Amino acid sequence: MFRTGDTPLPDIIILSHKLTRAYDMGGEIVRALQGVSVQIRKNEYVAVMGPSGSGKSTLMNLIGCLDTPTSGEYWLNGQKVSDLDDDELARIRNKEIGFVFQTFNLLPRASALHNVELPLIYAGAGARERRARAARALERVGLGDRMEHRPNELSGGQRQRVAIARALVNDPSILLADEPTGNLDSTTSSEIMAVFRELHRQGQTIVMVTHEHDIAAHAARVVTLRDGLIASDQLQAA
């Protein structure tokens, strides 16, 4: 059992210990997370579920280093990130986390290749290296022939695959997906899930927030939140 002051074991990618997050909503304190302790090992495929208001978005923001906890510890890939400042968090997001959003969040005027290059710009990579790595990431998600297309010239599934390529381009510790199929039809959804399954098979750690049971069913482990606490944490057959 992890105690405050301990260091996580080497194969633990994500460790949260008694993580809480409270918001001040105009004088009223809202406790979105009330002490979440969870550990995720390398190459796990975890779905985070829960009804709206359960705190799953808050947890996902904390895991994604977009937010800092009110109390508790958060370790990511052997580094305690719960007390880092803004710029250090930006660096962690850049190096350790690959985001996939429900609404894709691609730059509309930039080509697929340039969209995928973005994280590498902030990593300080040179233009030639960026281009090569972005191209490789696009090939990995099967879009090697769509590099110069703009988002509006791509289908929804293709757009989400560009976003996945962007998430992967910096070789992050975790792929963090927030309702990755929320804007897609069921055929395209299973296409994206197939991509996730393949990435998982290749060794990628994936954390996926969803409220759809059939999407969560693709994961090997399902963590369910309720009222800011973990209600259940189950392994399931693939």
Next chain:
Amino acid sequence: MPLFEALRLALQTIRTQKLKSGFSLLGVFIGVASLIGAWSIVNGVNRYMTEKFAQTLFGVNTFQLRRRPMFTPNVPDSVWRAWARRPRIRFSDAEALNAGFTVPVITAWQSSDNQTVSYRDKQARDIELTAASERYFEIKNLRLALGRAFTAQENRSGAAVVVLGDAVAQRLFVDRSPLDRSVRIGGSAYRVIGVVEKQGSVLGFPLDRFVVVPAQSPAQNLVNPPGILDAFLVKAQSEPEMRLAMDQAEGIMRSRRHLRPRQDDNFALDTSEGVQRFWAGISRILVVVLPGVVLVSLVIGGIVIMNIMLMAVAERTREIGLRKSLGARRRDVLRQFLAESAAIATVGAAFGVVAGIGLTFLIAAASPLPASVSPVSILLGVVMGAGVGVVAGVYPASRAARLDPIAALRQE
């Protein structure tokens, strides 16, 4: 993010949003164009005044003894009346000065008035008739295109000979040679012995509408009462010698007029500096007004850019959130938006420079103002334009940089 990336991104945004960027750079464009245009006029006139006018037309190391100064901005009536009461400069004054100078100088008498010059049935009206002594041409740097100037002998004897300005020769003789023809000035006949090279114009005033006759010829009666001069011209070989000659002239004139030590001079010693002071008075007004105009357009330009950038930040909140989630630090976002507003302003300034130079050539071609582009104004224009962009971008960019990535990503 390196600065180069920020700039590339900025130019890309400007390219994709041409219309919006076009409007936003209008203010800086106008500011810089007017800066360069107006500066060019001041610069051109300045150069004209110092190089051509003062040096060539007035004469280097030359001063003039006159009843009152020639170029005098904003003189009160009382001063003007006092000047009009002063005694005039006499032939005898000039002779006393010539005898009194101990530094090597050349001198000339000069009296002028407007007259009509005619040849057979042709007339040239409003011609500046100058009665001068023979060194006048040398002091005024008037070179002859045809014939010769009159001699000291001709001057002393009051020979009825005349040297024409280019415009007068053209008007009366067109393509024929005027030499040895006889023109009439104020009822007397004068033999043309020379034509002065074309002088062009200054600030729209033609410089070739003149004739010069010997100071003691009959024409003296047309320009001044007997024995009276408008000006006594003195040219020294160097600036210190000119100063010395001026001191001597002042002393001689004061003693001739029996002025007591506490009395002011009742004559004027004009130098080309006087002319330049006159011009400096005018250009000072421009120098005060011009930055005001430029400042107003740049401030407006800055406000426009700030507004456009605030709009851009609002429109691209999601993009900012995304960039932050992908690892952009505050300073990356700050730099991106600063680069964008600086780039907009610099592009505006660059167009402004081009327009300003165009304007300058237009002014130079279409008006008598001798406009000339100053390299400093181009540099200043671009630097100020870019500076306005940076200053105007600080607030929007820092707002963008401070955005919370979670809230920004949630923004529709």
